[in-house]
Amino acid sequence: MDTDEQLVVAAQRGSDAAFNELVLRYRDKLFRFLVTRCATHADAEDAIQDAFVNAYRYLDSFNPRWRFSTWIYRIAIRNAARIRAPFTSDVEQSHNDDPLAHCIVAGERENLWLTAKRTLSADAFTAMWLHYVEEMPVKEISRVMEKSLSWTKVTLLRSRRRLSRAMQDSAAGNERSASYG
Secondary structure (H helix, E strand, O other): OOOHHHHHHHHHOOOHHHHHHHHHHHHHHHHHHHOOOOOOHHHHHHHHHHHHHHHHHOHHHOOOOOOHHHHHHHHHHHHHHHHOOOOOOHHHHOOOOOHHHHHHHHHHHHOHHHHHHHHOOHHHHHHHHHHHOOOOOHHHHHHHHOOOHHHHHHHHHHHHHHHHHHHHHHHHHHHHHHHHO
8 A cells, every 4th residue: 555655746747546545545534624623514525625626736836744644634724714614503502491402402512522612712623633533643733733833732731621621510510400400
C-alpha cells in the first residue's frame, strides 16, 4: 500500500487514480470532522467537496515536508469556516414543557461532543476533536490550525478542564431534575 506522500507525488505527475485513493482515505474522516463544524450534513458535504477540489487544484503547491493530512485538514477548516453556521438544538430552543423534549435535552447534555460544541470556542473544539477523535498529535494540530505548539497544548489542557466542569455541572443538574420527578 502506498503512503500518502507517494500518492501525492503520483497525483502531481498526473495520476487520477492516486488522487482518488487519497480522497478515499480521507473522505470519511473529513466528513466526520466537518459535520461537527457545519450546520447540516449537506453543508459538510459541500465543504468536503470544496476541500478536495481545492486540494486537486493546488496539488502542485503541496509542500512535502508536511503531512498530507495536515494540508487537507487545513483546507477543510477554511472551507467549513466559509459556510459555518452556529450550532443550535431545535429542542433546546423550544419553550414547550413536553417531558419528551426535556429528556432529549438531558440526553444531549450527556453527550460529550455536543457539550463540547456548546462550551468551547470553535478553535478549542477543533483542537479537541483533532486530538481525541482523529488521534492527531499535538504538533500536527498546531500546523493544521496554524497556531503555536504552546497555544495548542494550553488550549487542550484548558478545554479538557472546562469540558470536565461542564459535564459535572450537567450531571448535577440531571440528578437534581431526577430527584424532583
